[in-house]
Amino acid sequence: xxxxxxxxxxxxxxxxxxxxxxxxxxxxxxxxxxxxxxxxxxxxxxxxxxxxxxxxxxxxxxxxxxxx
Numbered sequence: 001x002x003x004x005x006x007x008x009x010x011x012x013x014x015x016x017x018x019x020x021x022x023x024x025x026x027x028x029x030x031x032x033x034x035x036x037x038x039x040x041x042x043x044x045x046x047x048x049x050x051x052x053x054x055x056x057x058x059x060x061x062x063x064x065x066x067x068x
Contacts, residue, residue, distance in 0.1 A: 003052040036060025
């Protein structure tokens with residue numbers, strides 16, 4: 001299982017970060033697990049877009065960690 005985003009979407013999020021100075025976080029809900037949040041920097045670029053593996057999903061922040 002992997003999380004995929006196409007390149008135009010990620011590029012739009014990166015541009016938004018540059019314009020606003022605010023970091024974009026992506027949310028991923030793996031079945032029977034809690035939501036995890038990831039900054040764009042952790043995405044791995046592929047030929048067709050960007051991805052995050054199931055193994056890497058455990059490294060994401062919980063909602064409590066994100067909101068401090």
